[in-house]
Amino acid sequence: MMSTRDFECKQIAFVFTSKGEKISFKNDNLLIQDEEGKVKHQSTCYRLFILFICGDYCITSGILDRASKFGFNIVLMSPNLRITKILPSKAEGNVLLRRRQYEFEGTALAAHVISNKIHNQNFLLKKKRNKTEDEKEAIKKLEQFEKDVLKDNLSVQEIMGIEGISAKLYFQTLFKAHNWTARRPRAKQDITNCLMDIGYTILFNVINALLEMYGFDVYVGILHTQFFHRKSLVCDLEEPFRPIIDAALIKAMNLGQVNEKDFWKNNEQFILPWKNSAKYVELFIRAIMEYKNEIFIYLQSYYRAFMRNKNANDFPIFEMEEEN
Template identity: 50%
Template sequence: MIDITDFSKKQMIFIFPLRGDKLSFKNDNVIVKDKDGKIKHQSTCYRLFVIFIVGDITITSGIIRRAKKFGFSICMMTQSMKLYEIIGSRMEGNTELRKKQYEYNSIDLGKNIIINKISNQRIALNKIRNKNEYTKEVIKKLDEHKLKLKSRDFELTELLGVEGSAARIYFSQIYNKVDWKGRKPRIKYDYINTTLDIGYNLLFNIIDSILQVYGFDVYYGVLHKCFYMRKSLVCDIMEPFRPIIDLKIRKSINLGQCKKEDFEFINNQWLLNFKKSTEYVSFFMEAILEYREEIFKYIQGYYRCFMKQKYAEEFPVFKLK
């Protein structure tokens, strides 16, 4: 099983193929060729952790065998960066881990995940320069939400209610310099919500890939209820890491990297112009890769604690820098 030393040397590659592009291999190297056979990209299989392919491409059967042999995954995504298939390396036979997953029936881990998330939301708001009085008040309210969660036991619906309350006041301030009308996932209500969906989707896919390395049943979570074809555990694990994306978007708006003009309004949805996809993936991956080791260590620690059936308080905590 991969460890942090190996993981830190691994590469995550994004490919945005054009019509006629082909993914193949040569001498233990992954190669992307255009329709004329010209090499556009080449990477050694020994250093690959995951390849994300955004759009349509031709894949040879040989590259699938290499993915299994060298232990990397190929994540297939639509042009809107929605994951629809993972090919290659994944550990599906960790039956002891999955047995422990299915037997776990406490809300304690879920509560700790939410407390960790609110802590990082607080850190994100504290990074804002020249905070106004309302932002300072929201930071105090987030502290109150954390204390409330720590003070007693909660039912799942109550826990999610506290999380939702914290999220509403947090988002109102993390995007207080723009015309923010609320978080509305997946309906692409405005360009900021669409950008959040893109960033969260990239973070989701990376966490999904690492969880599958350890053999987790990613459909079985501790906070999000099991629902048909929803990767509930991935949704759980990414919660404390969401502020990485939130903060990056705020900075990118301030720097002019993320702007309304990059999007098109089609069928009542704000969609990113595909020509801008590489730029957006680049600044999101810059933020995510800054925390790549922390993300890996968190999941590694989560795995070890789950296997040893430790108390919720002993599970890992992620802290935003």
């Protein structure tokens, strides 16, 4: 399996075929050219981890052969960044791992993951200078929720209840200055939710690719219940890392880098046209790549702890850093 040193060199490439960009390969190097034929990106396939293709594209045996040979994932997306197909590079036949997944019981590990998420959410709130009394009160409440979710013998419903209350308080505090109403995935009721969906989607696919690499059944979660075509385990283990996207988004908004003119509204939904999407995709990929080693080590440690039947307290914790 991939080592930490190997993963340090891995890259994520994003191609917008709807903008006229083209993919080609030369001596096992990936080339991405713009519509004028200028090379936008060039890297060896050995360093490629995920190739996102946004827009219409014909998959050939050549690209599939290289994905198999070099172990990179392909994610096909529509021009509005909706996932249409994921072609993962995955480990086959890890029977022992999957047996343990199917036989796994208990909620302590789920609580551990959600407590980690709340901790990182609170980290972002604590970073703000000159906090109001309401913000200070929100921080205190999240600190308590972080502890409450770890109480013994909580049900999945109780854990999700604490997570939901924490998330509501966190979002309305973090985005208070930006006319926040509520978090509604895929509803795209405002620009913040629209961009959040994009960032979470990219993060989701990074987590998915790493879990597939170890041979997990990504449809079997520890918190999210099994549901047809939902990758519940990816949803679960994405949770502690979501604040990476939130941090990148709130920073961009505070710096005036999010332009309302980049969006258009249709049927009460905000849409980001493909011609304006590249800068926001780059924003989120850059944020994820800053933490890519920590994400890899977390999931590597999760796999090892799961295989060794460790207690919840022995599973990894991801903590955001002040300088990132």
